[in-house]
Amino acid sequence: MNNRLKVLRAERDWSQADLAEQLGVSRQTVNALETGRYDPSLPLAFRIARVFGHPIESIFSE
Amino acid sequence: MVTRSDTPPPLALKILGILALAGFGAATGAAVASLAASRAMAWSDEVALVMAVGLLAMAIASAVVMATRPASVPKGCGLLQIATLLLASAMFLLPIYGGQFATADVVFGAVIVLLVIQTVTNVLLWNKADEMLRRIMAETGAMAFFACQAALFVYAAAERLDLVGPVSSWGLIGITMGVYLCASCLAAARRGIH
Numbered sequence: 001m002n003n004r005l006k007v008l009r010a011e012r013d014w015s016q017a018d019l020a021e022q023l024g025v026s027r028q029t030v031n032a033l034e035t036g037r038y039d040p041s042l043p044l045a046f047r048i049a050r051v052f053g054h055p056i057e058s059i060f061s062e
Numbered sequence: 063m064v065t066r067s068d069t070p071p072p073l074a075l076k077i078l079g080i081l082a083l084a085g086f087g088a089a090t091g092a093a094v095a096s097l098a099a100s101r102a103m104a105w106s107d108e109v110a111l112v113m114a115v116g117l118l119a120m121a122i123a124s125a126v127v128m129a130t131r132p133a134s135v136p137k138g139c140g141l142l143q144i145a146t147l148l149l150a151s152a153m154f155l156l157p158i159y160g161g162q163f164a165t166a167d168v169v170f171g172a173v174i175v176l177l178v179i180q181t182v183t184n185v186l187l188w189n190k191a192d193e194m195l196r197r198i199m200a201e202t203g204a205m206a207f208f209a210c211q212a213a214l215f216v217y218a219a220a221e222r223l224d225l226v227g228p229v230s231s232w233g234l235i236g237i238t239m240g241v242y243l244c245a246s247c248l249a250a251a252r253r254g255i256h
Contacts, residue, residue: 026192
C-alpha cells in the first residue's frame with residue numbers, strides 16, 4: 001500500500017516526532033508508515049486522516 | 063503546534079558511535095570467551111552466559127540511544143524495554159553464579175521473584191506499546207515458536223532413535239532465548255528498526 005504521509009507532513013513542516021505525538025504512536029511507527037514498511041490499522045488510518053484533514057482514500061492508495 | 067525539523071546526528075558522530083559499540087562488543091565477547099574457557103563451563107552455561115551478556119548489551123545500547131536522542135523525540139516504551147532486558151539478563155546469570163553467594167533454594171526464590179517482576183514488566187510493555195510494536199512482538203513470538211517447535215521436533219526424533227544424546231532443560235532455555243532474540247531482530251528490521 002502507498003501513502004502520501006511524508007508529503008503531507010512536509011507541507012505542514014512537521015517532524016516525524018510531531019506527527020507521532022499527534023497520532024499517539026512512536027516516531028519509529030511514523031517512519032515505518034512513510035517508508036511503506038508498515039500498513040496502519042483502520043483506527044490509525046482514520047486518526048491519520050483526521051490529523052491531516054483529508055479523506056483516507058486521498059492519503060492511502062493500493 | 064510547535065514545528066520542528068528532523069535533524070539526524072552528524073555522520074562523524076554516527077561513525078564514532080558505531081566504532082565505540084563495535085569495540086565494546088569485541089571486548090565483551092573476548093571477556094566472555096576467556097571467562098568460559100578459564101572455568102571449563104558446561105555448554106549450557108556458556109549459552110546462558112552469552113544470552114545474559116547479549117541481553118545486557120542490548121539494554122546498554124538502548125539506554126545510550128535513549129539518552130542521546132533529541133529531547134523532542136518521545137521516550138515511548140524505552141525504559142520498560144530496558145528493564146525487561148536487564149531482568150532477563152539477571153535471570154540467566156543467577157542460576158550460574160547465585161550458588162556462590164546463597165543456597166540453591168534462596169537463589170531459586172530470587173529467580174521466581176525476578177520472573178514475576180519481568181512478567182509484570184512485559185504486560186506493562188504490551189499495554190503501553192503502539193500497534194506497530196505490538197505487531198513486532200506478536201511476529202517475534204510466532205517466528206520463535208515455529209522455529210523452536212521445528213528444531214525441538216527434529217532433535218526429539220533424533221534422540222528417540224538414539225542418534226543424539228539428551229539435552230538439559232537449562233540448555234534448551236538458552237537456545238530458546240537465542241532464537242527469540244534473532245526472531246526479534248528480524249521482526250524489528252522488517253519494520254525499519256535497527
